[in-house]
Amino acid sequence: MSTPRPFLLLPLLGLIYTPVGGVTPEGPRLGRPAAAEAIAEWNLNVFPDGTGLPPGSGTAVEGKPIYERRCAACHGAEGGGGSADELAGGNGLTSAHADKTIGTYWPYATTVFDFIRRAMPLDAPRSLSDGEVYAVTAYLLHINGIIGAGDPMNANSLPRVMMPNRDGFIRLYPKP
Amino acid sequence: MRKLAQSDSDLLSPVAGGGLLDRRLFLKTGLVFGAATLLPSAAAASAQPIDAKPPWMLRPGAPFSNYGEPSPYENKTIRWIAANAKAPANGISWTPLHRLEGIITPSGLHFERHHNGVPQIEPARHRLLIHGLVRKPLFFSIDDLLRYPTVSRLCFIECGGNSNAGWHEQPMQAAAGYFHGLASCSEWSGVPLAVLLEEAGLEPGATWLIAEGADAIAMNVSIPVAKAMDDAILALYQNGERLRPENGYPVRLVLPGWEGVLNVKWLRRLHAAEAPVMARNETAKYTELLPSGKARQFTFVMDAKSLITHPSPGMSLNGAGLYQITGLAWSGGGKVSRVEVSADGGKTWAAAALQEPVLPQCFTRFRIPWRWSGAPAILKSRAFDETGRVQPERSALLAERGSQGYFHYNAIVSWAVAPDGTISHVYA
Numbered sequence: 001m002s003t004p005r006p007f008l009l010l011p012l013l014g015l016i017y018t019p020v021g022g023v024t025p026e027g028p029r030l031g032r033p034a035a036a037e038a039i040a041e042w043n044l045n046v047f048p049d050g051t052g053l054p055p056g057s058g059t060a061v062e063g064k065p066i067y068e069r070r071c072a073a074c075h076g077a078e079g080g081g082g083s084a085d086e087l088a089g090g091n092g093l094t095s096a097h098a099d100k101t102i103g104t105y106w107p108y109a110t111t112v113f114d115f116i117r118r119a120m121p122l123d124a125p126r127s128l129s130d131g132e133v134y135a136v137t138a139y140l141l142h143i144n145g146i147i148g149a150g151d152p153m154n155a156n157s158l159p160r161v162m163m164p165n166r167d168g169f170i171r172l173y174p175k176p
Numbered sequence: 177m178r179k180l181a182q183s184d185s186d187l188l189s190p191v192a193g194g195g196l197l198d199r200r201l202f203l204k205t206g207l208v209f210g211a212a213t214l215l216p217s218a219a220a221a222s223a224q225p226i227d228a229k230p231p232w233m234l235r236p237g238a239p240f241s242n243y244g245e246p247s248p249y250e251n252k253t254i255r256w257i258a259a260n261a262k263a264p265a266n267g268i269s270w271t272p273l274h275r276l277e278g279i280i281t282p283s284g285l286h287f288e289r290h291h292n293g294v295p296q297i298e299p300a301r302h303r304l305l306i307h308g309l310v311r312k313p314l315f316f317s318i319d320d321l322l323r324y325p326t327v328s329r330l331c332f333i334e335c336g337g338n339s340n341a342g343w344h345e346q347p348m349q350a351a352a353g354y355f356h357g358l359a360s361c362s363e364w365s366g367v368p369l370a371v372l373l374e375e376a377g378l379e380p381g382a383t384w385l386i387a388e389g390a391d392a393i394a395m396n397v398s399i400p401v402a403k404a405m406d407d408a409i410l411a412l413y414q415n416g417e418r419l420r421p422e423n424g425y426p427v428r429l430v431l432p433g434w435e436g437v438l439n440v441k442w443l444r445r446l447h448a449a450e451a452p453v454m455a456r457n458e459t460a461k462y463t464e465l466l467p468s469g470k471a472r473q474f475t476f477v478m479d480a481k482s483l484i485t486h487p488s489p490g491m492s493l494n495g496a497g498l499y500q501i502t503g504l505a506w507s508g509g510g511k512v513s514r515v516e517v518s519a520d521g522g523k524t525w526a527a528a529a530l531q532e533p534v535l536p537q538c539f540t541r542f543r544i545p546w547r548w549s550g551a552p553a554i555l556k557s558r559a560f561d562e563t564g565r566v567q568p569e570r571s572a573l574l575a576e577r578g579s580q581g582y583f584h585y586n587a588i589v590s591w592a593v594a595p596d597g598t599i600s601h602v603y604a
Contacts, residue, residue: 025325027371031306031314038315039307042445044394045386045453074262083262093469098580100460105471108454115456119393122263122292169463173400173474 046114050159053113057154058135060142066132067139070121079143088143093168103144107169109161113137113153134158192526194519194553197545199529202500210497212487212599255285256354265293265392268335270357273504274488279330279531279539281360283415288422289335289358291457292392295442299426302390304372304410308448311377318426321412324367329409331537332506334359334478335436336462336583342570343579347601352488355601356589359481359506361539364430365413370405373448382448386455387429390444398452399431399438403476407432410443433508433537434476435584437462464581472581478508480567481586482515482542482559493597496550501528502543507561511535514560515542521554521590521604522569528557536562553593554604570603 046052068077076082079101080089090099098104102112117133119125128136138153147153147161170176191198246253253275259267269288271281281287288294299318307313338358341348348355373385378401385404388396399408409430412418419425424441431438437457452458452474464472482505487493501519505512511534516525531541542557558567568576570587590604 024368024370024374027324027367027375029375030320030323031312031316031372031375034305034307034313034315039305039313042305043307043447044388045396045447045449047449047451048454083260093465093471093580094467096580098465100465102460105465106456106460108459111454111456111459114396114453118396119292119456122266122392125292125392125394168469169459169471169473170466171473173476 044114044118046110046117048108048110048159050110050155053110053155053158054130055155056130056134057152058131058133058138059152060135060139060147060149063132063135063137063139063142066128066136070124070128071136074122079140087140093165101144102140103146103164105165105168107163107166109137109141109146109153109158109163112140113158188547190547192518192520193524195547195549196501196517196519196524196526197498197547199527199544201545202529202543210494210499212491212493212499212597253285255288256351256357263292266291268337268358270354271360272351273353273357273359273483274351274485274490275353276485277502277541279361279504279533279541280415281362281539283362283417283420283423286333286360286362286414286420286423287335287358289337289436290391290422291395294422295391296421297390297426297442302426302442302444304427304443305445306372306376306448307445308386309379309382309450310373310448311379312375314372314376316372318412321367321410321427324371326365326412327368327409328363328365328413329407329432330361330363330533330535331430331432332359332361332478332539333430333436333439334481334506334508336475336478338436339481339585339587340582342585342587342589343574343582345579347603349489349601351490352483352485352589356483358436359539361506362414363416364409364411365416366409366411366427366430369408369410369429372410373401373404373446376448378448381450384449384452386445386447386449386453387438387440387443388445388447389424389440390442395437395440395457396453396455397438397440397457398449398455399429400476401448403431403434431476433478433510435462435478435508438476462583464577464583466581467578472584475584476508478506479584479586480507480509480512480559480561480565481505482512482557482567483589484517484555484557484591487555487593487599488591489599489601491599493548493593493599495597496548499546499548500543501546501555501557502541503557505530505540505542505557505559506538507559507563507565508537509561509563509565510537511562512540512559513562515540516558516560517542517544517546518556518558519546519553522556522588525558548593550595552595554602555591555593556588556604558588
């Protein structure tokens with residue numbers, strides 16, 4: 001019931017992947033084609049280059065009241081002092097008690113949008129509109145001193161925000 | 177105790193300081209070992225009379241059950257839960273490693289890390305979507321997956337945040353499992369992920385898969401295609417039965433030896449891409465800040481690690497004499513090749529016996545006999561794996577990583593035995 005698996009060349013890594021025992025079993029091939037519209041509805045990923053960002057726009061001024069209504073109960077006023085993660089301010093990364101906030105630690109602004117859209121607020125995930133997510137993202141970047149209060153965040157501007165800790169990571173994979 | 181032959185007497189000679197004895201002693205029958213006991217049951221057992229005609233022999237027992245449960249007398253063998261009071265579905269529960277033997281974690285005691293609760297998924301409404309850099313984007317139903325060729329393997333899953341109290345300045349006093357029990361070991365059965373990726377047809381350049389769960393944070397994380405093609409499993413079964421909801425029902429990823437967060441539960445989407453998505457859980461979390469201010473990222477493989485589960489804090493030794501030291505060792509790098517135990521705080525070490533089976537990326541049970549003199553002692557264990565990984569002393573780990581990394585703590589664990597037989601966690 002097993003057939004030898006053809007080699008799959010991945011030019012980017014120059015690797016030949018060899019499956020368990022050198023053989024991948026043949027499956028019954030039951031997958032059903034996924035249409036582009038369905039994939040678009042399912043796909044929530046936002047990459048650092050902005051791939052996956054939806055239409056819409058928002059500023060910190062617009063995001064502040066949304067944050068206060070939907071986020072502050074857990075994350076505290078101005079992104080600190082709540083029961084949930086600190087989002088703003090904090091000690092530097094070389095201090096004895098480092099604070100890994102959006103401003104000190106997060107390397108990509110797109111990650112803020114991605115995580116809020118898929119997960120927040122915890123009591124009602126997926127309840128914010130894309131515009132509201134842009135606005136809350138803008139507010140969090142603003143209270144960390146990264147963008148201005150009126151700077152619109154959208155699919156064009158968000159990937160261009162340079163986060164303070166953009167180069168703060170040492171990738172252990174692939175092996176350096 | 178039976179009379180000892182001369183060769184047995186040799187085995188009773190210490191092989192390292194502090195009274196550690198030859199591991200082959202276990203092959204001899206008839207030797208009486210003391211057992212370190214959990215404190216409340218020690219008192220309870222000694223208070224009970226020995227009953228020649230116990231009541232459960234005098235009437236019929238309970239009838240059959242559709243699904244068995246543990247004895248009510250084992251009601252302390254439970255997961256320990258820590259969650260945010262304002263968000264009780266965001267937290268963890270630890271496996272009680274100190275109350276278990278062997279290498280299998282019962283499914284109901286497997287550790288949990290949920291970011292926003294356990295979804296109650298109707299399997300008929302669940303789909304897995306594979307898309308992105310593939311020739312044929314495909315949906316799979318659970319019924320579809322159940323028809324695919326299945327493989328099984330035993331392996332541990334360990335949360336990247338396991339044992340993180342070890343970074344604290346003072347040694348935390350807690351039962352061993354409620355400190356190091358964000359690690360569990362099961363038999364996982366399901367479809368090799370390579371089969372489905374081949375069906376969808378990865379495009380050149382597809383080197384990462386962004387995996388996503390169907391929970392209430394749609395937890396996503398990036399996984400190298402190389403690992404997915406090597407030994408990743410879309411697990412449908414755990415320890416013989418379909419997955420428990422808290423372990424990803426109806427389907428989860430299992431990436432043997434790799435950080436727990438990558439073993440995405442309730443898997444609903446795999447997005448083939450040229451680069452990682454840089455999700456919150458691979459940037460803001462599950463990265464290790466170093467003293468330099470830089471942080472390690474994509475630290476996928478769990479390091480060599482071990483701890484003594486018996487005796488351990490919360491237990492008490494009932495006087496000097498012969499005891500069995502036992503514990504668990506594991507490594508994401510491969511098979512555990514050797515475990516050494518010290519009873520004198522690390523001055524001398526002796527090799528422990530490794531209980532078969534010894535499998536790669538799997539819990540490995542170790543044992544060694546020990547004659548306790550009744551004097552203060554410090555017990556340690558250290559694991560070695562077949563790839564050369566060695567579990568470090570805590571001081572060496574801190575010298576390399578500082579104390580702000582939070583994740584991937586794998587230092588040697590030290591238990592201090594006091595003259596009264598009580599056991600505490602120490603940095604030594």
